[in-house]
Each structure stands twice: as C-alpha cells, then as structure tokens.
Amino acid sequence: MSDESRPSPAETPATTSAETSAETSAAGRSPARTAAVIPAAGRGVRLGPGAPKALRALGGTPMLIHAVRAMAASRAVSLVVVVAPPDGAGEVKSLLDAHALPERTDFVVVPGGETRQESVRLGLDALPPEYGIVLVHDAARPLVPVDTVDAVIDAVREGAPAVVPAVPLADTVKQVEPAAAPGEPEPVVATPERARLRAVQTPQGFDRATLVRAHGTVTDDVTDDASMVEQLGLAVVVVPGHEEAFKVTRPLDLVLAEAVLARRRLNDGF
Ligand SMILES: Nc1ccn([C@@H]2O[C@H](COP(=O)(O)OP(=O)(O)OP(=O)(O)O)[C@@H](O)[C@H]2O)c(=O)n1
Numbered sequence: 001m002s003d004e005s006r007p008s009p010a011e012t013p014a015t016t017s018a019e020t021s022a023e024t025s026a027a028g029r030s031p032a033r034t035a036a037v038i039p040a041a042g043r044g045v046r047l048g049p050g051a052p053k054a055l056r057a058l059g060g061t062p063m064l065i066h067a068v069r070a071m072a073a074s075r076a077v078s079l080v081v082v083v084a085p086p087d088g089a090g091e092v093k094s095l096l097d098a099h100a101l102p103e104r105t106d107f108v109v110v111p112g113g114e115t116r117q118e119s120v121r122l123g124l125d126a127l128p129p130e131y132g133i134v135l136v137h138d139a140a141r142p143l144v145p146v147d148t149v150d151a152v153i154d155a156v157r158e159g160a161p162a163v164v165p166a167v168p169l170a171d172t173v174k175q176v177e178p179a180a181a182p183g184e185p186e187p188v189v190a191t192p193e194r195a196r197l198r199a200v201q202t203p204q205g206f207d208r209a210t211l212v213r214a215h216g217t218v219t220d221d222v223t224d225d226a227s228m229v230e231q232l233g234l235a236v237v238v239v240p241g242h243e244e245a246f247k248v249t250r251p252l253d254l255v256l257a258e259a260v261l262a263r264r265r266l267n268d269g270f
C-alpha cells in the first residue's frame, strides 16, 4: 500500500546488523527511526531523450521502484519519501500502488524541485518528527545491495553525523584548468594521489538534525548532501560502498544495470 495519509508503523523488531547496533544495546532503548528520502525528480538529460530517468524501465520495472525496494529491503527503514518530478507526483503514487512493496514500510510522495538539493530539502520537509536518522538515496542508483544500506545506518547509529559509502577509483584522476578557448586543450594542473581518493555513492546517512541544519545553512550548489555537512565543519565518515551501487547516468550505465539485474535474476532462479 502506498498512501500519503497512512500512519507510520511501529519500528520493526531487530533482525539485521543495522538493528543490533551498539547504540541500541548500550542504551537499552529503541534506536532512532530511520527514513529514506529518494530524490527522483531529475530529467536524466545525460541518459538521452525519454521519460524522466527515474521512471525509465530497468528489467521491465521503473528504475525508481528498484531504488524504493532497495531502501525498503533494510528492516531498519520504516518510511520512504519519494521526491517525484514536479508534475509527476500522481504518476509516482500510482506506480508505487501498482508494484509489490513491503507492508512494513510506509511511503510518501512529494513533488521535487529544480535542483537535486532542492528536491532533497522538499523530501526532508515531509518527514514526520519521529524519524531521527535519514538516508538520502538517488533513484538513479537502483541496484545498491541491502548490506551497503545497513552499513550506512549502523555507522549513523554508532554516532557519526554523516556517512557516505564509497569505492576506490580505477582511473587516475587529473585536475585541469578550463581551456583558454573552445576547442583548445585543457591544461593539467595536478594529479591527486589516487590511493586517497574515493568515488562516493548513496545512500548517504545522516543524523536528521545535522542534515536539516546543513540544508538550512549551505547555499552553494553542491553535488551531494555530505559535502554540505563538511561545510558545517562536521565529520563525514566513509563505509565501504559496492560496485553494483553505481549511478545510472549515461546510456552505457543502463546496459550495465540490465546485465547486473539479469545476473541477479539468474542467480535467484527466476
Ligand atoms: N531537480 C532534481 C535533479 C535530480 N534529482 C535526482 O537526483 C538523483 C541524482 O541526480 P542525477 O543522476 O544527476 O539525475 P538527473 O539530474 O536526472 O541527471 P542529468 O543531470 O543527466 O539530467 C537522481 O535520482 C535524480 O532524479 C532530483 O530529485 N531533482
């Protein structure tokens, strides 16, 4: 069931690694409730012409539904807020109703904004007060495994104000200056030490008050939520990401996502 008006369920009993964190047992009380905000309001310009990216099919199912299922797969997540394309909230609600989703998870749909940052803020505004931990997960990362989701939640429960999953880089990275004129080469100015670089994924996890403060304070256009927390001078910690949590950005990414999904379905025997 996916209904904006449905009341939040009680926290699901502890069964996963995310449910048995040090915070829960040491304090002897329930952990803060965890909600996931899924910004899904982008056009997907780099993927090419078509429907908004989150609504495009992957293995016959909209990418957004995969992303919603990936968040709801964590037993710690009891609410998913989907930030829909500005004129597509009704369509997204219908999609959620039409697909099988865990009963123990509530779903809310809100219209998004012009930028990812604005969309995330609109999602945060829709959170009921009892949710103390927030995940922000790109609809464009439909295949993130549940172990990665739970690792992020565990790290927030253990006290980190902000947590990012990340993977080492395969390529060497160069810092360049802009070309002097269109068509001119870009001069290289530095080669950062690759061993210290990470490619950052989602879901990124936050203590809710920290993320709300970051969104209320930082006005720069940034590409992820954790960098807003960095700008507040607070610690952001890294947990291992997963190669299957890649972002579907360009057409080749969709080919890869289809292949990963086909392999999973073969392994699962359906
Ligand atoms: N105004 C926006 C822009 C982006 N997003 C979401 O932010 C996530 C990551 O953004 P990206 O992959 O860049 O998606 P798009 O903005 O759709 O891609 P493009 O830049 O190619 O148009 C996506 O799930 C996207 O739907 C959003 O909710 N609201």
Ligand SMILES: C[C@](O)(CO)[C@H](O)COP(=O)(O)O
Pocket: 116, 138, 199, 200, 201, 202, 223, 224, 225, 247
């Ligand atoms: C949040 C993010 O997925 C972390 O890698 C990324 O920064 C989003 O960037 P995009 O250009 O908005 O896709």
